[in-house]
Amino acid sequence: MLYTSTVLERKANxxxxxxxxxxxxxxxxxxxxxxxxxxxxxxxxxxxxxxxICGSNENYCHCLLVLNASGDDGILCDTEGYNYARxxxxxxxxxxYLNYHMQGIAERMVSDALENSPDGTWLFDYExxxxxxxxILPRSTYLLELLQDKLLARDEVRxxxxxxxxxxxxxxxxxxxxxxxDATQQESSIEIMWDDLKPAAQKRIINMLGDNGNYDVYPITxxxxxxxxxxxx
Numbered sequence: 001m002l003y004t005s006t007v008l009e010r011k012a013n014x015x016x017x018x019x020x021x022x023x024x025x026x027x028x029x030x031x032x033x034x035x036x037x038x039x040x041x042x043x044x045x046x047x048x049x050x051x052x053i054c055g056s057n058e059n060y061c062h063c064l065l066v067l068n069a070s071g072d073d074g075i076l077c078d079t080e081g082y083n084y085a086r087x088x089x090x091x092x093x094x095x096x097y098l099n100y101h102m103q104g105i106a107e108r109m110v111s112d113a114l115e116n117s118p119d120g121t122w123l124f125d126y127e128x129x130x131x132x133x134x135x136i137l138p139r140s141t142y143l144l145e146l147l148q149d150k151l152l153a154r155d156e157v158r159x160x161x162x163x164x165x166x167x168x169x170x171x172x173x174x175x176x177x178x179x180x181x182d183a184t185q186q187e188s189s190i191e192i193m194w195d196d197l198k199p200a201a202q203k204r205i206i207n208m209l210g211d212n213g214n215y216d217v218y219p220i221t222x223x224x225x226x227x228x229x230x231x232x233x
Contacts, residue, residue, distance in 0.1 A: 004092045005073065020076060023053045023062045024140035025098065030070035036085075037075060043083040051079040053136055061087070062134075067094055067142065098146060105133060106150035113169060114156060120176045125166040137167075191219040 009015075026046055028036060036044060050064045055078065067074045074094030077085035091097070113122035126137050137144045144162060151160040151167070156175040161168045194202065194216040205215070 006090055006092060019060050020063050020078075021060045021134045022065045022076070022098075023134060023136050024050055025065040025067055025074075025142045026050065026140070027067040027069050027142045030068060033066070033068040033071075036066060040075075040077075040085045040088050044085075045083075047077075047079050047085065048083045050139065051081050051083065053139065054079045055081065065091060065094060065098075072096060098143070102143070102146050103150050106147060106154065110151070110154055110156050110169075110171075114171060114175055117171065117176060120171050120173055121168065122171070123163075123166045123168050129166070189222055189224045192221050192223065193219055196220075 028046070036042075047064070053062060054064060055062055061078050063076045063078050065074050065076055072093050072095045074091040075085070076089045076091045076094075078087040080086040109124055113124070116122070130136050135143055137147070144167075148160050148162055148167060151157050151169060156171050157169055158172050159170045197205075197220065202215075205220075
């Protein structure tokens with residue numbers, strides 16, 4: 001059987017839905033979660049830590065998602081600046097929802113970074129991330145660590161470190177387009193230096209031209225490639 005829990009209204013003509021943005025998430029122990037769920041109007045210390053991110057504008061209601069460490073469901077709440085859940089709604093399978101969307105976010109982040117990274121690393125700035133995704137990562141350890149896990153699960157990512165400014169990601173060189181371009185960039189000329197010559201060739205030059213003491217200062221010669229021809233040593 002497919003089980004879930006929700007709020008059912010008797011003889012409802014329509015459902016009045018509020019567009020919401022999950023700005024942060026907090027995960028409680030099962031006991032703390034059940035206490036919160038059964039006493040939503042009670043002041044909570046953890047809600048006071050997030051009350052400044054809650055509230056409505058003309059488009060969305062910015063909410064805190066409260067999760068149960070021992071379950072999949074959650075409670076979406078808007079404190080409106082208070083220390084209790086002034087507005088609340090059940091959120092069935094909240095963890096499944098977060099997993100799905102954070103995986104998509106990680107995919108977009110990696111794709112964009114690989115296009116623009118000059119050296120195989122990229123810093124995902126928390127402020128920029130918040131403007132794009134609406135999530136205040138530094139205020140949400142649960143979402144921050146979930147995103148880190150999603151990044152590390154990708155083949156393109158070698159490491160993902162959580163820092164004060166953002167998440168620093170190091171990519172595998174094989175996936176970095178900029179590094180690949182550097183590796184395949186054709187050379188148009190090569191300078192031949194004195195030390196590049198074999199001892200026998202150096203001796204022949206000295207015997208023919210004399211030892212002027214400057215052979216190791218300037219290039220002996222420069223080889224230029226024809227158009228569309230690369231030089232390989």
